[in-house]
Amino acid sequence: MKAGAVAREAVISAEEDQRVHRELDLTWRRRPGLLGWLETTNHKDIAIRYIITAFIFFLLAGILAALMRIQLAFPENHFIGPDLYNQFFTVHGTTMMFLFAVPMMEAIGLYFVPLMVGTRNVSFPRLNAFGYYVYLAGGILLYAGLFLNIGPDTGWFSYVPLAGPQFSPGKRVDFWAQMITLTEIAALVGAVEIITTVFKQRAVGMSLNRIPLFVWAMVVQSFMVIFAMPAVMLASSYLAADRLAHVNTHFFNPAEGGDALLYQHIFWFFGHPEVYIIFIPATGFVSTIIPTFARRKIFGYTPLVLALITTAFIGFGLWVHHMFATPVPDLGQSFFTAASMIIAIPSGIQIFCWIATLWGGKPWLKTPLLWVGGFVLIFVLGGLSGIMLASVPIDLQVHDTYFVVAHFHYVLIGGAVFPLFGAFYYWFPKWTGRMLSESLGQLNFWLFFIGFNLTFFPMHTLGLHGMTRRIYTYVPETGWGQMNLLASIGAGVIGLSVLTFITNVLISRKRGALAGDNPWGASTLEWATLSPPPSYNFLYLPTVHGRDALWDQAVISPVITGLSTEKREVLNTTMLEAAPDHRYEMVGDSIYPLLLALAVGLTFTCGIFNAWAFPIGALFALLALIPWFWSGTETKKQQTDKADKPQSALDLPPSFAPSEIT
Amino acid sequence: MSETRSTIDVSELAPSALDHRSPIWIGNALLLAIETTMFAILVATYMYFRGNFHDWPPPQVNYQPINLHPSPDLVWGFLNFIVILGAAFFMLLADRASLRFDKPSVLRWTGCTVAFGLLAIVLRFREFHGTQFRWDDNAYASIVWAILVMHLLHLLVGVCEDSLMLAYISKYGLDDKHARDVRVTAVYWYWIGLIWIPLFAIIYFGPYLLKMR
Ligand code: HEM
Numbered sequence: 001m002k003a004g005a006v007a008r009e010a011v012i013s014a015e016e017d018q019r020v021h022r023e024l025d026l027t028w029r030r031r032p033g034l035l036g037w038l039e040t041t042n043h044k045d046i047a048i049r050y051i052i053t054a055f056i057f058f059l060l061a062g063i064l065a066a067l068m069r070i071q072l073a074f075p076e077n078h079f080i081g082p083d084l085y086n087q088f089f090t091v092h093g094t095t096m097m098f099l100f101a102v103p104m105m106e107a108i109g110l111y112f113v114p115l116m117v118g119t120r121n122v123s124f125p126r127l128n129a130f131g132y133y134v135y136l137a138g139g140i141l142l143y144a145g146l147f148l149n150i151g152p153d154t155g156w157f158s159y160v161p162l163a164g165p166q167f168s169p170g171k172r173v174d175f176w177a178q179m180i181t182l183t184e185i186a187a188l189v190g191a192v193e194i195i196t197t198v199f200k201q202r203a204v205g206m207s208l209n210r211i212p213l214f215v216w217a218m219v220v221q222s223f224m225v226i227f228a229m230p231a232v233m234l235a236s237s238y239l240a241a242d243r244l245a246h247v248n249t250h251f252f253n254p255a256e257g258g259d260a261l262l263y264q265h266i267f268w269f270f271g272h273p274e275v276y277i278i279f280i281p282a283t284g285f286v287s288t289i290i291p292t293f294a295r296r297k298i299f300g301y302t303p304l305v306l307a308l309i310t311t312a313f314i315g316f317g318l319w320v321h322h323m324f325a326t327p328v329p330d331l332g333q334s335f336f337t338a339a340s341m342i343i344a345i346p347s348g349i350q351i352f353c354w355i356a357t358l359w360g361g362k363p364w365l366k367t368p369l370l371w372v373g374g375f376v377l378i379f380v381l382g383g384l385s386g387i388m389l390a391s392v393p394i395d396l397q398v399h400d401t402y403f404v405v406a407h408f409h410y411v412l413i414g415g416a417v418f419p420l421f422g423a424f425y426y427w428f429p430k431w432t433g434r435m436l437s438e439s440l441g442q443l444n445f446w447l448f449f450i451g452f453n454l455t456f457f458p459m460h461t462l463g464l465h466g467m468t469r470r471i472y473t474y475v476p477e478t479g480w481g482q483m484n485l486l487a488s489i490g491a492g493v494i495g496l497s498v499l500t501f502i503t504n505v506l507i508s509r510k511r512g513a514l515a516g517d518n519p520w521g522a523s524t525l526e527w528a529t530l531s532p533p534p535s536y537n538f539l540y541l542p543t544v545h546g547r548d549a550l551w552d553q554a555v556i557s558p559v560i561t562g563l564s565t566e567k568r569e570v571l572n573t574t575m576l577e578a579a580p581d582h583r584y585e586m587v588g589d590s591i592y593p594l595l596l597a598l599a600v601g602l603t604f605t606c607g608i609f610n611a612w613a614f615p616i617g618a619l620f621a622l623l624a625l626i627p628w629f630w631s632g633t634e635t636k637k638q639q640t641d642k643a644d645k646p647q648s649a650l651d652l653p654p655s656f657a658p659s660e661i662t
Numbered sequence: 663m664s665e666t667r668s669t670i671d672v673s674e675l676a677p678s679a680l681d682h683r684s685p686i687w688i689g690n691a692l693l694l695a696i697e698t699t700m701f702a703i704l705v706a707t708y709m710y711f712r713g714n715f716h717d718w719p720p721p722q723v724n725y726q727p728i729n730l731h732p733s734p735d736l737v738w739g740f741l742n743f744i745v746i747l748g749a750a751f752f753m754l755l756a757d758r759a760s761l762r763f764d765k766p767s768v769l770r771w772t773g774c775t776v777a778f779g780l781l782a783i784v785l786r787f788r789e790f791h792g793t794q795f796r797w798d799d800n801a802y803a804s805i806v807w808a809i810l811v812m813h814l815l816h817l818l819v820g821v822c823e824d825s826l827m828l829a830y831i832s833k834y835g836l837d838d839k840h841a842r843d844v845r846v847t848a849v850y851w852y853w854i855g856l857i858w859i860p861l862f863a864i865i866y867f868g869p870y871l872l873k874m875r
């Protein structure tokens with residue numbers, strides 16, 4: 001152990017606990033009132049906002065999907081016309097990928113990573129708040145376009161030349177392009193937060209080989225974000241520059257040496273890893289939920305970690321399989337086919353480790369585990385159609401048909417949405433202190449499972465029968481009517497399921513059974529504090545003695561003392577061993593992240609219309625940045641607040657015993 | 663009610679770290695990983711466009727007289743190359759000085775970086791002119807301008823950061839945290855200089871090395 005950190009036996013009285021609690025709470029909680037709400041930099045506040053916002057986007061995109069399914073339910077239907085249909089599938093796909101799936105995964109990471117590694121906040125709290133606000137700006141921008149009936153209409157990947165200035169005049173595509181920039185800034189910010197927090201702020205004793213699997217998943221995902229997101233930001237910026245009056249670059253203009261295929265390369269260099277950016281955190285949920293409900297340690301920790309890392313590497317070498325229908329050299333096609341099949345190996349390893357864990361345990365079939373079961377079944381089906389698509393001759397036949405739509409909904413919903421609902425049921429007690437209802441949970445699951453298969457299974461057949469994607473209607477003679485009707489009914493069932501979930505949340509938030517600190521008897525550190533956690537997370541920062549922090553503590557492990565309770569101070573530990581290294585004072589709450597996000601958001605919004613927005617906007621951004629860095633760790637206002645209220649009104653609630661839930 | 667608990671008292675640990683052990687150092691390194699990825703894709707774009715032209719650079723036919731090999735102006739480019747590396751070098755001196763908490767030297771060398779950075783920004787506009795193209799002439803011009811502009815953005819950010827630091831340190835003095843910030847900004851400047859070496863080579867020598875197909 002490093003000189004300076006001293007192991008002691010100390011007598012800590014209950015009064016002392018109360019005092020520490022009061023001081024910490026005063027230091028860490030946000031100011032009351034609206035301003036305090038806007039200024040907060042607490043990772044839990046920010047993450048919950050992210051989760052709620054992303055869920056609202058999921059609902060909005062779901063409504064668009066429902067409208068599309070109504071239109072497709074019958075041949076030659078006149079419910080929505082072709083132009084609106086184009087906007088709907090574009091905004092649906094874009095929302096699901098950029099405004100729901102990625103932010104939702106990162107949000108859950110931003111909530112639980114600091115808790116699971118046993119610290120008080122993410123490393124750069126203000127940057128984190130900024131990330132949320134730019135994300136929100138991006139989302140509002142996209143929907144502003146849609147509501148003005150000038151929503152983007154060129155598909156979620158906005159291929160050129162269709163999306164270029166010649167074939168898509170007007171501003172529709174520009175809304176899409178600038179929305180990408182804003183949301184990807186947010187994604188990158190989240191990734192930097194998560195990696196730094198895990199590298200520098202882990203609990204003493206949490207060496208690399210003891211990091212919880214969910215945290216590993218978030219770290220791997222964050223690295224993928226760092227190397228993938230710049231690609232899509234460039235692709236969309238090139239596109240916006242090509243389209244913008246008086247800029248008119250020629251990146252994708254073949255007449256001047258530009259190249260449309262280049263767009264596809266850059267887009268899919270991001271686009272394929274994107275799938276894993278969504279899927280890898282979901283595997284983290286699964287690896288967390290399974291040992292808890294199998295009531296044994298995870299089988300194959302090391303292979304699981306290695307599988308994550310391998311997936312991330314191979315994930316960057318597959319992008320050309322989205323381009324088999326373009327003139328890619330034969331050798332290239334074989335290479336990318338092989339790579340696409342190889343990536344099934346690490347996924348297979350994960351699935352076998354999970355099955356082995358369940359096999360060797362005494363599974364406790366609660367709702368979270370049910371969703372995990374649904375995940376395994378559906379994701380495997382999606383993987384099977386994926387292996388079919390990886391072979392070039394099949395892909396050429398079904399490219400751009402409903403077979404592909406079926407495939408990617410199987411992997412995306414199976415691989416991300418099912419584990420996500422499992423995660424909601426699993427962690428809801430930590431967020432709110434109350435359990436979600438089991439019976440409504442079962443209903444929620446079965447409606448979703450049945451509705452999902454009703455909607456998407458027939459699409460495989462429709463695709464094989466030649467129904468192409470992105471068409472707003474079809475003639476009766478095709479014979480596609482019945483299966484489309486089935487799919488639309490299924491979409492209705494999914495809608496019912498989501499309503500069940502919302503009802504469950506609304507009821508349980510107020511009237512659910514009290515959860516206690518650790519209702520599932522789980523092993524990770526987020527369960528070692530109150531539900532919901534106090535502003536400062538842990539009264540004393542914990543230390544860790546094994547992989548399963550709470551299960552491996554035969555003797556109560558020591559706690560950290562000696563950190564300031566009057567400043568926002570945390571402990572930095574070493575990267576590999578997580579030995580105590582130095583103390584780290586965090587910056588306080590601030591309004592400038594919001595103001596900066598406002599400046600950035602307005603810049604890119606105005607940049608849709610005029611290139612001068614960028615230099616002018618940069619000046620405004622600078623105006624927000626200077627005081628951001630200038631105002632030190634604690635603002636004057638916060639200091640006077642503390643002086644005014646020398647004692648926190650709150651008492652430390654007694655840790656309740658886990659309630660009986662059977 | 664009192665209990666005896668084993669504790670680890672960390673009050674004697676240093677209140678911050680000046681090097682790669684500090685979170686901000688890691689955060690900065692990650693930022694640079696993002697930016698490096700971006701430049702890698704810009705370079706890939708440049709190489710990709712090479713395949714679409716018969717001559718490299720494409721002849722400039724928009725002006726009289728027609729220029730068949732309009733390669734960027736090496737003299738100004740080279741001058742700015744030196745200035746940019748100079749700015750990064752002064753940050754190295756500031757970095758060293760902040761380890762010694764030598765406030766006057768930190769101020770002096772950071773000031774030099776700001777001066778050289780500003781000079782580099784001015785020279786960058788001369789470099790734009792030296793490309794002999796406007797960004798909207800063709801795809802080659804677009805990507806060359808894009809690389810120059812993106813690098814210019816980093817020069818601007820570096821200069822702003824350093825100016826802010828100068829102002830803060832001359833007003834409040836050089837404490838632990840700001841010594842660390844100077845060091846992190848120095849890393850940012852090393853990167854600005856280092857990344858410019860390959861980018862400079864590609865923009866200025868690409869027209870000769872990639873001339874033949
Ligand atoms: C919840 C139920 C969902 C339903 C009923 C649904 C339905 C649809 C429909 C009808 C289309 C348009 C097909 C076409 O005309 O080509 C579509 C496209 C798409 N969906 Fe979904 N979807 C759902 C959930 C999701 C989720 C959760 C995601 C991603 C996480 C997602 C991602 C996409 C994407 C990327 C597209 C392609 C858009 C494009 O063609 O540009 N969907 N979906």
Ligand SMILES: [Cu+2]
Pocket residue numbers: 271272275318319321322
């Ligand atoms: Cu792919």
